[in-house]
Amino acid sequence: MPGRRGPYICGIDAALDVVSGKWKGLVLWELHAHGTRRFAELRRALPGVSEKMLTQHLRQMEEDGLIHRKVYAEVPPKVEYSLTQAGAALNEALRPLGDWGRERLRQNGLAVEGPPPPKDPTTA
Amino acid sequence: MPGRRGPYICGIDAALDVVSGKWKGLVLWELHAHGTRRFAELRRALPGVSEKMLTQHLRQMEEDGLIHRKVYAEVPPKVEYSLTQAGAALNEALRPLGDWGRERLRQNGLAVEGPPPPKDPTTA
């Protein structure tokens, strides 16, 4: 997934380049809400994601320094994903955008799909 | 360009859906920085954009209620684009993201392309 990877004209498109992708925002959200998640947990949390896309996005986000991937050398494979500092900062930066998006959904009479997440730190 | 247009899982992906597109962030930035721009001004401001893509993005952003399109019934065609209230709010919401992106570029030793914009309200 080479995508653009620059050159960029301003910070906005540098940031957008990094979060663009059908599931990246959701992965960030999930990791932010729960702290640490395993692969299968993320898959279940993202309705409709294929395993291929999830690994692809996860790998790229790792490459971009947004998430940390910890592999346990156990017999049933176990991998834990968590946000790096940069990822957490990105999530903070994404918060106003999320607010805007929710306000927009509200005004258009559209509701978010599925049940609201049980834990939602900082009302992100 | 039907894209997703929902259903969305959280505000983040609703917002990202609206700003995703190679030039949308830049258009928002340009309009934010200058207030009102004509088609050809935008084209010149976005190095490398094709006319097709610009109209396409502009149309969709208008449909999404982000920008306002004012057509003057003059003989050499004249169209002016400006941000709507929603577009301006989106831009505000995008600011922290832009900060994050610039910080990221700085840390990676990458500089933004081209000369910095002459006027830059709110250091966006």
Next chain:
DNA sequence: GGGGGCACTTACCAACTGGTGTGTACCCCA
């Protein structure tokens, strides 16, 4: 021994994104 889970990988394919190139209708300037 069958079925399921874990965390992937690979191959193939359809859809969408974005680029190029052309045409339009009218104008101004030289």
Next chain:
DNA sequence: TGGGGTACACACCAGTTGGTAAGTGCCCCC
């Protein structure tokens, strides 16, 4: 008369994104 500008529309094409389906190796449970 030629060239350039304005604001597009249209057709065609390549590349990227994302989906589907299958396979992998090892485990546990019944």
